[in-house]
Amino acid sequence: MPRAFAEIAFTPSVIDVQRQQGSAESYAKLLSPEAAGGEKLTKQEIAFIAERDGFYQATVSESGWPYVQFRGGPRWFLNILDERTIAYADYRGNRQYLSLGNLSKNRKISLILMDYPRQRRLKIWGRTTIHGNTDNPKLIAQLHDKNYPARPERVVVISVEAYDWNCPQHIPQRYTLEELQHVQSIEADRG
The missing domain is CATH 2.30.110.10 (Electron Transport, Fmn-binding Protein; Chain A)
Structure with missing residues (x-):
């Protein structure tokens, strides 16, 4: 997770909830001066x-x-x-x-x-x-x-x-018709 994201997403209220839920320490490094990207x-x-x-x-x-x-x-x-x-x-x-x-x-x-x-x-x-x-x-x-x-x-x-x-x-796996046809053709080639 990059610093630019943390600077936008980790507002004071988000950090408060992270503290309450026990994840603030693991995410704090994203806001440190060494973090980048x-x-x-x-x-x-x-x-x-x-x-x-x-x-x-x-x-x-x-x-x-x-x-x-x-x-x-x-x-x-x-x-x-x-x-x-x-x-x-x-x-x-x-x-x-x-x-x-x-x-x-x-x-x-x-x-x-x-x-x-x-x-x-x-x-x-x-x-x-x-x-x-x-x-x-x-x-x-x-x-x-x-x-x-x-x-x-x-x-x-x-x-x-x-x-x-x-x-x-x-994230559920879903396929467009095009993607499904591709998967089916690969499976057909294997079988």
């Missing part, structure tokens, strides 16, 4: 992000309510611009614009990327910048997959502030 994506995170065809995104409303939404698209639709910046083309959905409205007042965002077959989970915290279709057409063209039938309405650029890998202990 977690603010720049490494090859491991970049490869993981590249394989995802969706993620969960959390924002917070002006009234303090969290809002979690699933975002999906073709693999690589969550693009890595550099080791501290990721972005995606935002396509029209149900037109409620809850995430967009929340981000217009509070740029903080949290993502959870899942790999259900391998029981892996990556959490990312960041701050967003929104670019409309006319604001940065070059960036929209760069992030839009020409083979994807939807047209982007905007681009969401996320400056990564921290990430953390979660424990796989309670």
